Amino acid sequence: MAKPDNRADNVRKLQENVQNTLKNLDEAEEYLDEHADEISTTELNDIKQKNANRRESIAGFREEIKDEAAHQRQQ
Structure with a gap:
């Protein structure tokens, strides 16, 4: 049986x-x-x-944070 998706601490x-x-x-x-x-x-x-890649990663993380925060508000 698959574990339930626990996204509670994803933003953190x-x-x-x-x-x-x-x-x-x-x-x-x-x-x-x-x-x-x-x-x-x-x-x-x-x-x-590497720094250019880091900047891209940071932008991606920030987008994911927005998505996760929006998901948490919907619950």
């Missing part, structure tokens, strides 16, 4: 994901600010791409 989990991703983004930006002139072009581009 998604918010934690946003906070963790923002922290990683900030740390990477600080690293670039301090060491951009010391690292290879490849590493620089990799970090910039």
Whole structure:
């Protein structure tokens, strides 16, 4: 028998994901600010791409938070 879908803490989990991703983004930006002139072009581009992906993830998490909050209000 399948477990019932318990979405009660999805918003909290998604918010934690946003906070963790923002922290990683900030740390990477600080690293670039301090060491951009010391690292290879490849590493620089990799970090910039990861940060772009993080920004997309944050936007996706925020959309999911809206969806989950709307779902919870409907119940």
